[in-house]
Amino acid sequence: MNCKHTSQFEDFELLLALNGDTDPITRTHVAQCPVCTARATHLKALEQRATALLFRADCPPALDLAEYQAGLAASDYSRVLQSHLANCSHCRAELVQIEAILAQPDPYLQPAEPLAGLKQQLARLTARLTGGGAGVPAPVGLRGQDDAPLIYNAGDTDLILSIHSDAAHTGYRTLTGLVLGLPDSDTATQISLLQQGAETSRTTLDSSGNFMLEHLLPGSYSLLLENTACTITILDLTI
């Protein structure tokens, strides 16, 4: 059966109706007429196919975006990329992701040079596990503790660490610590957790000597405490 309305509807009108972007009368007709519905559906499929063929056809390779973000792209190509980025929300979103990964703290890349000069004069201590529990205050704010505190000693400094499950994130753990007897320093003490040489987490010791590192995957880590007066390392800390 042929639709008596077919000649009245152009292709774009059928698609308008199929997508619900037209008046109710046309929409109802196209929905109820098998000829119009079939034609509209075919046109829609062709549009989807065109999208599949062309989707992000002029986007630069991801590595080009990464080079651009790192300032490694040639200046003329950078202008091409800037122009593309102005129009492409997909690439702009990817650039944000690239920026995030490049901004991750990374001991291999920062600092550029090995610690030398003045820093070599500083106290470098490797903390030893000396036991647990009795008479030692627990880190503040400790909740849902899984294991007894671990007590480390390095020179005059004691470190009391507790590891417990992260209640909000299944499978993750939280490390809390209290540092006592740390030598005076001009700067805040940075606490870094490293795994296989790469920094995974970082925080700053508060004025009471407490710190907390959250969202940690279970595994073997090294903990590094560092300020201008000393560097203390705990090797093989299992979290």
Add this chain to the structure above:
Amino acid sequence: MSNTSSQLNLAGLSHRCAEETELFFRRAPYDPQFCYELFRLALVQRNQQAYAYLYTRYQPLVAGWIERHPSFITSGEETTYFTNRAFEKMWQAIKPEKFARFHDLKALLGYLKLCTASVIIDHARSHQHSLVDEEYSELTLEGYADSRGDLEGQTVRQGQQAQLWQLVSQRLTDERERTVVYASFVMAMKPAEVQQHYEHLFPDVKTVYRTKQAALDRLRRDSNMAQLYGEW
């Protein structure tokens, strides 16, 4: 007296690279020349054994970057998949003539990190493409490489798409047609989004539909396009 990098064989270089890396992580003075030389042998001389040593040495570092990326957990892939892609990408991107741009180990590792970031983006793009492909009922797109899975397939598909877009854009007559085809098919925007984004070209949604169909009609009538890519 310690050997310099040029005096050592590959195994010796690898050993010294490992030793110096350990020193680095103990925050002791270290010498980066041995690891840098391994990179030079791998990337300039295309030495597979040097490449294998580098992979062994830096695989944990790359794995750390990957596992800390927020998209990793939802990617459905193993760390090794991304690690291998990152090294492959560096191997392909740094040709011998390009190596001179990297003056030290830090620069090379920084570039390895760029490669790592880009393979995670590649994976997300591949997923985006598969979602778009799924909307089209016939999953096999004539003449197109399967972009899912490997770097080569993705590169081939990118090239094919760029070529097609060039052909299509040459056949569009004015700014409105070019804009509507670009926004609808290259950017996958809905008609209402196109109208809102390019209000100066399209006073209403109906104009978006009409302009798009006029452009597609022209592509349908083009025998070259039909021969290469079927019905539009």
